[in-house]
Amino acid sequence: MTTTHTADIGIVAIQGDYEAHAKSLKRLGEHPVFVRTPADLESLKGVILPGGESTTHLKVMKEEGLFDALKNFAADGGALFGTCAGAIMLAREVHGPKQDSLGLLDVSVLRNGYGRQIASDVHSGRTKLSDAPIEMVFIRAPIIESIGKGVEVLGEYEGDPVFVKQGKILASTFHPELTDDSSIHKYFVDIVSGKVK
Amino acid sequence: MESLNNNEWRVKVGLAEMLKGGVIMDVTNAEQAKIAEDAGACAVMALERVPSDIRKEGGVARMAAPKIIRDIMDVVSIPVMAKVRIGHFAEAQVLEALEVDFIDESEVLTPADEEHHVWKHAYKVPFVCGARNLGEALRRIAEGAAMVRTKGEAGSGNIVEAVRHMRTIVSQMKRLTTLGQEELVHESKELGSPLELVSWVAKNGKLPVPNFSAGGVATPADAALVMQLGAEAVFVGSGIFKSSDPAQRARAIVKATTHYKDPKAVLEASAELGEPMKGLDVRQMDEKDLMQTRGW
Numbered sequence: 001m002t003t004t005h006t007a008d009i010g011i012v013a014i015q016g017d018y019e020a021h022a023k024s025l026k027r028l029g030e031h032p033v034f035v036r037t038p039a040d041l042e043s044l045k046g047v048i049l050p051g052g053e054s055t056t057h058l059k060v061m062k063e064e065g066l067f068d069a070l071k072n073f074a075a076d077g078g079a080l081f082g083t084c085a086g087a088i089m090l091a092r093e094v095h096g097p098k099q100d101s102l103g104l105l106d107v108s109v110l111r112n113g114y115g116r117q118i119a120s121d122v123h124s125g126r127t128k129l130s131d132a133p134i135e136m137v138f139i140r141a142p143i144i145e146s147i148g149k150g151v152e153v154l155g156e157y158e159g160d161p162v163f164v165k166q167g168k169i170l171a172s173t174f175h176p177e178l179t180d181d182s183s184i185h186k187y188f189v190d191i192v193s194g195k196v197k
Numbered sequence: 198m199e200s201l202n203n204n205e206w207r208v209k210v211g212l213a214e215m216l217k218g219g220v221i222m223d224v225t226n227a228e229q230a231k232i233a234e235d236a237g238a239c240a241v242m243a244l245e246r247v248p249s250d251i252r253k254e255g256g257v258a259r260m261a262a263p264k265i266i267r268d269i270m271d272v273v274s275i276p277v278m279a280k281v282r283i284g285h286f287a288e289a290q291v292l293e294a295l296e297v298d299f300i301d302e303s304e305v306l307t308p309a310d311e312e313h314h315v316w317k318h319a320y321k322v323p324f325v326c327g328a329r330n331l332g333e334a335l336r337r338i339a340e341g342a343a344m345v346r347t348k349g350e351a352g353s354g355n356i357v358e359a360v361r362h363m364r365t366i367v368s369q370m371k372r373l374t375t376l377g378q379e380e381l382v383h384e385s386k387e388l389g390s391p392l393e394l395v396s397w398v399a400k401n402g403k404l405p406v407p408n409f410s411a412g413g414v415a416t417p418a419d420a421a422l423v424m425q426l427g428a429e430a431v432f433v434g435s436g437i438f439k440s441s442d443p444a445q446r447a448r449a450i451v452k453a454t455t456h457y458k459d460p461k462a463v464l465e466a467s468a469e470l471g472e473p474m475k476g477l478d479v480r481q482m483d484e485k486d487l488m489q490t491r492g493w
Contacts (some may be wrong), residue, residue, distance in 0.1 A: 013218065016216075017217060036456060052217075097274055112274065133397075137207065140276065
């Protein structure tokens with residue numbers, strides 16, 4: 001029996017580890033598409049903002065009109081999940097240095113919060129999604145400095161929130177897409193489908 | 198494979214993953230670094246002189262002065278890479294102490310050792326190395342390179358060598374996927390690379406680290422060309438700051454790299470550009486002037 005799949009989830013593919021996200025979603029049986037222009041958002045229910053360089057993403061998103069299109073996408077009820085640079089893009093406020101962002105998640109973040117590449121590392125940490133600890137890959141990762149009232153903390157590392165949710169907006173400062181664990185992507189798929197509120 | 202599984206290795210390759218689809222630009226001072234960042238570069242490469250000037254002026258080309266690298270690190274928030282001479286592990290130690298984000302053990306600088314490359318597993322900072330073919334790429338990965346780039350012919354403004362190297366690496370990888378285990382042992386000997394890496398490529402059809410292109414990119418169409426041939430990101434050396442319009446050209450190459458499969462976008466990116474850098478015909482060059490033959 002063959003079924004035709006329409007993609008529900010897109011991955012912003014300006015630059016960064018968008019293919020790693022695609023691999024994680026395909027493991028769950030999803031058929032993600034890559035998003036490079038506003039037209040690519042059509043009929044999508046969820047969008048992932050991958051890791052990469054947030055300054056590059058910001059620059060290209062604005063040039064392509066994707067910056068405003070993503071704001072509208074969220075306003076129309078679309079779900080978003082950002083990892084590392086993607087979390088920076090979603091934040092209300094960005095420091096180190098100050099830069100513009102989509103402002104869809106009520107947190108303030110500090111870029112390269114742990115330091116330069118030499119401070120990048122893999123840690124083991126717990127999230128509220130499962131009892132077993134998962135691997136958290138931090139690469140020039142931001143630190144979430146403060147969170148607003150409506151933001152739920154789903155995972156912490158050394159006392160700082162590293163995995164948060166506000167409505168249909170999900171963000172992690174680490175890279176679940178660089179591990180074999182699918183629990184976080186599964187959670188996002190469930191947000192997109194409405195299974196998780 | 199143990200060496201490809203420890204956490205230190207994973208975050209090295211992880212940073213290389215974050216640079217995919219982007220443009221890494223050569224810069225020689227903080228002002229150029231800012232222009233590159235504002236244009237959308239995903240990283241900058243700090244060096245003393247761009248390759249075309251090294252070519253023109255001659256002399257020994259070394260690691261950039263730490264002061265210049267530090268100035269660049271202070272002014273941009275994107276990753277900062279810097280070059281060391283082939284085999285010059287003490288320059289690499291200095292760059293690690295300086296906490297640059299990536300080290301390029303580069304044939305563009307004058308080699309410090311004609312037999313040995315740096316043992317790159319000994320560093321926490323990831324390395325990128327140039328390669329002309331699969332054997333060279335796998336030897337560098339065996340030494341600990343977390344990213345491979347084509348050598349091309351740096352400072353020539355001529356894409357022909359980068360194309361040759363990318364096509365060679367991709368076709369050699371394709372061929373490996375068709376071979377049986379006993380043939381891979383022979384291939385490992387022919388390539389001069391460890392069997393476990395040769396077998397990994399045969400099984401996966403790609404390198405175990407990101408494969409980028411460098412050496413001769415001067416226009417948006419050059420970037421789209423190497424991306425379509427299999428490059429996962431692009432380095433631009435002299436091509437930007439030796440052109441008549443660096444900021445505009447930098448932006449255009451970023452756009453063409455993102456939309457490399459969309460000719461209309463590449464056209465749009467190229468439409469307003471002025472003169473690219475003047476190029477060199479690699480076939481008219483003396484063997485001694487080639488940079489790509491440095492290293493092995």
